[in-house]
Amino acid sequence: MTFQKNKSRGFSLVELVIVIVIIGVIAAIAVPRISRGARGAADSAMRGNLTAMRNAIDLYAAEHNGVFPTAADFDAQLTTFTNATGGDNATKDATHIFGPYLKAIPPLPVAGVGTTGGAIGDTDVAAADGAGVGWLYTQATGEIEPNTGTAADESGVDYADY
Helix, strand or coil: CCCCCCCCCCCCHHHHHHHHHHHHHHHHHHHHHHHHHHHHHHHHHHHHHHHHHHHHHHHHHHHCCCCCCCCCCHHHHHHCEECCCCCEECCCCCCCCECCCCCCCCCCCCCCCCCCCCCCCCCCEEECCCCCCCEEEECCCCEEEECCCCCECCCCCEHHHC
């Protein structure tokens, strides 16, 4: 009877180094693509939020004889029931028959630049000269835009130009 030695063989140091280098190259390619994907998602969310709010403002004006929501009562007029003159009420009744147009004011998905910009997640709306809020609203024209200062999306378009 002959005994054979079981010779177990592991990976050599060279083989391990080659595998680690390959993993490093793959990570160097994948990580920037993943971070660009997150930024693109925030840009898409910004466009979607602006579209929803602009549609709500237009519908409010259509039901209130061309009058836009007031800057002072913007949140309440778009998220609760309103009457023909824009008075708001939490529940629908005989006179408060319009709305609500939004469940809630959507958050700002990107950060503003400088001291006047809104923070990510900010849902505050103010007149167009407001500082430190998420959304800037012009009552005379019904225009709303993100308060992002000079920040731009991935393609270089200012968020204020959306």
